Amino acid sequence: MTTNTIQEKKYFGISNPSGAVALNHNLFVVADDEDNVLRIYDKNVPDKPLQTISLSAVFKGIIADGEDLEIDLESAAEIEGIYFWLGSHSSSRTGEYREARHRLFAINIKAGVKGKFTVSPAGGIYTSLIRDLQDDSRFDRYHLGKAKKTHAKGLGGLSIEGLASTPDNGLLIGFRNPLSGGDIKKGRLEKGKALIVKLKNPFEVIHELKAKFADPIELDLDGLGIREITRRKNHKYLIVAGPYHENIATDDHKRKAFQLYKWSSKSGKLNHLKKKELDSLNIEAALFYPDNDDCVQLLSDDGGLAGANGFRSLSLTL
Numbered sequence: 001m002t003t004n005t006i007q008e009k010k011y012f013g014i015s016n017p018s019g020a021v022a023l024n025h026n027l028f029v030v031a032d033d034e035d036n037v038l039r040i041y042d043k044n045v046p047d048k049p050l051q052t053i054s055l056s057a058v059f060k061g062i063i064a065d066g067e068d069l070e071i072d073l074e075s076a077a078e079i080e081g082i083y084f085w086l087g088s089h090s091s092s093r094t095g096e097y098r099e100a101r102h103r104l105f106a107i108n109i110k111a112g113v114k115g116k117f118t119v120s121p122a123g124g125i126y127t128s129l130i131r132d133l134q135d136d137s138r139f140d141r142y143h144l145g146k147a148k149k150t151h152a153k154g155l156g157g158l159s160i161e162g163l164a165s166t167p168d169n170g171l172l173i174g175f176r177n178p179l180s181g182g183d184i185k186k187g188r189l190e191k192g193k194a195l196i197v198k199l200k201n202p203f204e205v206i207h208e209l210k211a212k213f214a215d216p217i218e219l220d221l222d223g224l225g226i227r228e229i230t231r232r233k234n235h236k237y238l239i240v241a242g243p244y245h246e247n248i249a250t251d252d253h254k255r256k257a258f259q260l261y262k263w264s265s266k267s268g269k270l271n272h273l274k275k276k277e278l279d280s281l282n283i284e285a286a287l288f289y290p291d292n293d294d295c296v297q298l299l300s301d302d303g304g305l306a307g308a309n310g311f312r313s314l315s316l317t318l
Contacts, residue, residue: 008313009312010312011041013039013049014049014311015308017285017300018030018031018072018075018285018301019033019074019228019284020285026042028040028041028289029041029076034070034303036056036065036070038055039052043297055071058107058119062125070101071085071100072087072088072101074284075161075164075228076163077165079165079202082108083106083109083122084105084106085103085105085106086163087160089148089160090160091148095150097149102128102130104125104202107120107122128211138216142180142195153246155184155189157177159176159244160174160175161225162239164231166231168200169203171199171202172198172231173197174196174228174229175195175197175225178244179244180194190223193219193220193221194225196218196229199212200212200214219263220270221259221261224242227242230287230288230296232318235267236263237263238262238318239263240258259274260273262318278314281300281312281314282301282304283298284301295318296315297314297315
């Protein structure tokens with residue numbers, strides 16, 4: 001199955017987009033994993049953001065800015081006009097625990113005066129996702145206690161990069177790492193399956209109630225982890241899959257290209273969308289606009305490119 005390219009653009013202001021969601025038919029809000037700031041762009045104006053939102057100002061005294069305090073925001077999802085955001089829950093490069101990254105929270109984003117939006121908290125911040133999963137024996141085989149102390153992109157590390165809504169107002173949480181099963185060859189895991197966790201009660205956990213999870217979901221993405229998951233409509237999703245590791249070419253390993261999959265959470269059907277145009281992209285965000293679930297906008301984290309002063313966007317019909 002193939003897709004058709006619609007348009008490629010470049011936006012300025014940040015180079016590391018790492019989660020985005022549409023606000024209306026023309027605007028999207030995007031996170032940068034290097035700071036605790038959200039930015040609103042017009043999809044038709046490849047320029048600097050129309051508005052910036054400091055999360056430390058929204059959650060005063062709770063979210064702070066500074067070294068090692070970035071949430072490492074990775075994905076977003078909208079449920080009934082409320083916008084949920086998720087941190088990576090990963091450790092530092094040396095395996096040190098980073099408390100600030102263990103966050104799931106929700107905000108209201110409302111149109112205000114003079115084209116600006118007002119932003120306010122929609123509840124508190126949920127910080128015990130990994131601990132709650134560790135307390136649930138269904139997730140024992142993922143060894144999350146060890147994973148959270150391991151380099152995020154190492155074997156058995158911990159990194160969460162996907163978040164999507166469900167028809168019953170839950171959230172699907174997609175793991176880049178760890179993967180399940182597979183074989184270790186020349187220092188890398190091959191043929192592992194990607195993990196999705198359904199959080200059944202996101203509105204309750206941001207009001208300090210106990211988390212409720214469905215059974216773990218494992219998907220065969222050709223050994224890749226989940227780098228983004230976004231809902232198209234009903235039970236249909238688009239998954240961006242990419243390597244769990246640093247993805248640096250070596251004598252033993254080639255660089256891996258990102259892949260797209262269509263998946264139904266109801267039937268379990270999974271289709272690989274082969275697309276050559278993705279080979280040069282480092283996709284960290286994907287979004288659909290209202291009433292247009294056949295066209296996806298993919299955002300590339302271009303912070304690793306020399307002289308990067310923005311990020312690329314590729315729109316595809318599916």
